Amino acid sequence: MPPPIGGKIGIPWPAMRVLHTSDWHVGRTFHGRDLLAEQETVLSGLADLVDTERVDALVVSGDLYDRAVPSAEAVDTCARVLRRIADAGAQIVITPGNHDSAPRLGAFAAFARAGGLHLRTAIANLHEPVLLEDAHGPVxxxxxxxLEPEVARHALGDPELRGHAAVLGEAMRRIKTDLDTRKTxxxxxxxAFVIGGETSDSERTIAVGGVPHVPGSLFDGIDYAALGHLHGPQTLAEHLxxxxxxxxxxFSEARHRKSVWLVELDKHGLAGVERRELPVPRVLGTLRGHLADLLTDPAHESEIDKFLSIELTDQVRPIDAMRRLRERFPHALHMDWLPEGGRPRVRRYSETVKGRTDEEVACCFVEDTRNSPPTDTERALLREALAAVAGKERE
Known part of the structure; x- marks a missing residue:
């Protein structure tokens, strides 16, 4: 067991302080944009919080990585961040999420424990806690x-368990049974996806294996439940x-105040929870309008340094729009064309080809795609392309 924690610089501290984090998704890209540099900046800031807030333990409730097999660069980034947090004085407890590979993440758990990194990855052993002590005893x-239901029910040794609520319920039963023997x-x-939580667009569904929701009542009797999976900070109950x-x-998270929870446990249990906001390496923004206006209107100057999702409302789809937008907005990541009045009706295939020549079908496709018929020059190019194809078919 590690030595008692709390009061890192020799000054007694009346409560254990825990920093609740989750869903780091190290290695994730954002509409094709590599985020490793931004992730390292934000996550390294956790080490500063550990130091300034006298944090004893930092927890990561799943999805440390974005992929089951993370890139070498993602692993290196994660290792540097965890080292900084440990050097700042916190014990670290991590459990895998649906994006992680539990066996890979836990491969060196026995060795990592000696350095204050506790990897809780084995379903069969989830009732065996990491015990960290402060002046009031162990936590x-x-x-x-x-817990993917089909895998978890076998790992838990009960093939009759069905669905997310059943396997998590069995997990909590085992934890509470162990906790009853410790009285700590x-x-x-x-x-997990607890009933009452609000989703965003960046979470991967966990609906495989039945209804993904589980009741919050499963966590009754626990001093604090540090949840992961949903990407918005949320309070379902004081301890949950x-x-x-x-x-x-x-972009659905543009209004989120990204943060972590600073949890205090005194000798009686949960003493309080406070929010600590995290730095935003690049603000998200949205723009809507005609391409010409977006490229010239000085009112959009404040958007230049943001990650942008842009909606074009031109009646005719502009050519090479994203390249032109990035000349002014270098961090534009996503673009939709939604013309005023709605997109043109896309004709059914049978309507498109029936009674039409190849040239007419091609021209029809162009018109459906951009809401404008091809010009005379474009028609000439289409004829040449069709003639070239027909010539090859005759060879």
Whole structure:
């Protein structure tokens, strides 16, 4: 067991301080844009919080990585961040999410423990806590990996379990049974979709295996449940919270205040929870309008440094629009064409080809795609292309 924590610089501290984080998704891209530099900046800031807020333990409730097999660059980034957090003085407890590979993440758990990194990745052992001590005795940290029902019911040794609520219910039953023998304070890390939580566009569905929602009542009797999976910070009950992702991974998260929860456990249990907001490496924004206006209107000057999602309303789809937009807005990542009055009706295939020549079909396609018929020059090019194809077919 690690030595007692709390009061890192020799000054007694009346409560254990835990920093609740989740859904780092190290290695994720945003509409094709690499985010490793931004992720390292934000996540390294957690080490500063550990230091300034006298944090004893930092938890990551799933989705440390964005992929089951992360890139070498993502692993290196994650290793540097975890090292900084450990050097700042916190023990680290991690459990895998639905994006992680639990076996890979936990491969060196026995060795990592010596350095203060506790990887709780085995479903069969989820009732075995990490015990961290402060002046009031131990706090039991239980890690529940993401429980895919079909896999989890066999790992738990009960093939009769069906669905997310059943397997998580069995996991919590085992944890509470163990906790009853210890009579100590408790923190549970769980990667799950608890009823009442609000989703965003960047979360991968966990609906495989039945209804993904689980009741929050499963966590009754726990001093604090550090939830992961949903990317917006949320409070479902005083002891039941999502920290959310440390960065926005979809434009639906533009209004999120990305943050972590600073949790205090005194000798009686949960003493308080406070929000600590995280830095935003690049603000998200949206723009809407005609291409010519977006490229020239000085009112949009403040949007230049943002990650942008842009909606073009031109009646005719502009040619090479994204390249032109990026000349002014270098961080434009996504573009939709939604002409005023709605997009043109796309004709059914049978309507498009019936009684028409190849040239007429091609011209029809151009018109449907951009809401404008081809010019005379474009028609000539289409004829040449069709003639070339017909010539090859005759060879």
């Amino acid at each position: 039991a940290f239980y890690g529940i990996p993401y 304070r408790s923190v549970v890390l769980a990667h 919270r999502y920290s959310g992702s440390p960065m926005a991974y979809s």
